[in-house]
Amino acid sequence: MCGRFTLTVELSTVIRIFQVHWDYKSFDYSKRYNIAPTQNVLVITRTEESREISLMRWGLIPHWAKDASIASKLINARAETVDQKPSFKPSFLHRRCLIPADGFYEWKKKAGEKTPLRITLPDQEVFAFAGIWARWRSPKGQDIHSCSIITTEANNQMRDIHNRMPVILSGSSAHHAWLASNEPAVLKELLQPYGGPMVVYPVDEISNK
Numbered sequence: 001m002c003g004r005f006t007l008t009v010e011l012s013t014v015i016r017i018f019q020v021h022w023d024y025k026s027f028d029y030s031k032r033y034n035i036a037p038t039q040n041v042l043v044i045t046r047t048e049e050s051r052e053i054s055l056m057r058w059g060l061i062p063h064w065a066k067d068a069s070i071a072s073k074l075i076n077a078r079a080e081t082v083d084q085k086p087s088f089k090p091s092f093l094h095r096r097c098l099i100p101a102d103g104f105y106e107w108k109k110k111a112g113e114k115t116p117l118r119i120t121l122p123d124q125e126v127f128a129f130a131g132i133w134a135r136w137r138s139p140k141g142q143d144i145h146s147c148s149i150i151t152t153e154a155n156n157q158m159r160d161i162h163n164r165m166p167v168i169l170s171g172s173s174a175h176h177a178w179l180a181s182n183e184p185a186v187l188k189e190l191l192q193p194y195g196g197p198m199v200v201y202p203v204d205e206i207s208n209k
Contacts, residue, residue, distance in 0.1 A: 002075075004104065006032065006033050006101060006102055006104070007032055007042060007101050007126070013125055013126060018051060018100065020044055020053045021051060021052050038072060039057070041058045043098070043133060045133065045179070059075045060146050062074075068144065070087075076150070076151045092132055092184075095132060095133045096178055097131040098131060099131040100128055106165075108161045115202055117200050118201060121196065127170070130150040130167040130190065157197075165194070167191050
C-alpha cells in the first residue's frame with residue numbers, strides 16, 4: 001500500500017519535469033515531508049491542450065457516494081482490479097492523473113515492532129505515482145476533487161518490507177501514455193512493480209504521527 005509520502009522539491013522542479021501549465025493564483029505550494037491521507041496533494045491532469053497542476057484530496061470519493069467519509073477507505077486502488085471495481089473503474093477509464101513525489105514511507109515489521117522506512121529513487125529528483133481522480137458534489141453543492149494512488153505487488157527490493165507498493169511511472173513516455181491512452185490494455189501494462197534501483201533507509205518514528 002501507500003499510506004504516507006513526501007514531496008520536498010521546489011514547485012518549479014515539478015513544473016519543469018512534468019511540463020505542466022500552472023495558474024499562479026490557483027493554490028499555495030509548500031514542501032512537505034509527511035503527506036497523509038485526506039490531505040490535499042499535488043496532482044497533474046491532462047486537458048486537450050496541456051497538462052495542468054492542482055490540489056486534490058487524497059482519498060477517492062466516487063461520484064455516487066452519499067458522503068465524503070468513504071474517502072479514507074479509498075486512498076489506494078489495486079492495479080489488479082482498478083478496471084473492475086465500481087469505485088475505481090470510471091476514473092481508470094476517463095480520469096487518470098500523475099501524483100508527484102520524491103519518496104514514500106513504509107513500515108517494516110520485526111520482532112513485534114514497526115520500523116518506519118523512507119524509499120526514494122537514487123537518480124530522480126521527483127517521480128510520479130499512477131493515480132486516478134474523481135469529482136464529487138457535496139449535499140451543499142460544493143465540488144470536491146479527490147484522488148487515489150494505484151498500488152501493485154512489491155518488487156524484489158520491497159518484498160521483505162511489504163507485499164504491496166505504489167505504481168511508479170518511469171519516464172516521460174509512461175507519463176504520456178498514462179494520461180493520454182484510451183486503450184485499457186495499454187494502461188494496465190503500465191501498472192507494474194518498479195524495476196529500477198531504490199534507496200531504502202530508516203527514519204525517525206515521528207513519521208508515524
